[in-house]
Amino acid sequence: MSSTIAGALVVPAATAETVELPHGGAFHLLADASDTGGALGANRLTLGAGADGAAPHYHARSTELFYVLDGTMEFYLDGRSETVTAGGLIVVSPGLPHAFGAAPGATADLLIVLGPGIDRFDYFRHLGRIQQGRADFDSLLPEQQRYDVHFLPGIQWRARSLV
Template structure:
């Protein structure tokens, strides 16, 4: 991208952001991919239904991931620590730190997620939508983890915490 394109600000209207529907009323709003921001960042807005899972345990090698909770309450796995956060709370996860998140039991959640530097990830979110619609298997995510810098790990603590969430 030329330097002249970098002098233009990106504006994404709320109604023009691509929506990717997930299961049970959860959805992504795709705000900016790396190619939209000269590689600086990627951003999305995630709405989760009551007690819904967000992302299972994973880490990123290239980017830090920041979460600003716009509404509701969320559970996070940060390394080996579980924590609950609420509206107005802010979390930054550095590269290589395993993390996971979902709406807290009995709560919906809305969160702004920003990754920096940016990695092209809109394709990943669209893939998640196909998984939610049954068009792809959950196992198909393993084949794209390198491309989207989403490296899955297991966590007994997260599994135990999420099985106790009532939906």
């Protein structure tokens, strides 16, 4: 269970909600915007070998930071491809089309921070349902504004993505 102590949010690893993904990965929900006064949202994403993390999209209002804790990630950044290994950092400005996933044959573990924060825990739960075949991707389309995740369907990043 997370707690707030004198303006600090404390989230012990054992208390973070985990949303399992079928490729052996998971979303670990650390801090939603409502937990931080809107300052940021944070989650940890683990990806199985070669698994995609997100289809091409952009955020209109927020900057997104990715810190690779372990493994090797591939990022699509407005038409360019970048490979980032453990210890590497990517910061994506609002409006920049991007996508990401574990490199082929590699697993990955990354910390993702979105600022200013937007309550997105329900978005990650929804993605888990989609990946488990309990919801359809199209059910996310009406929620793009709410979660500040604007999909770019005309861009082919990989054969499949988590969104």
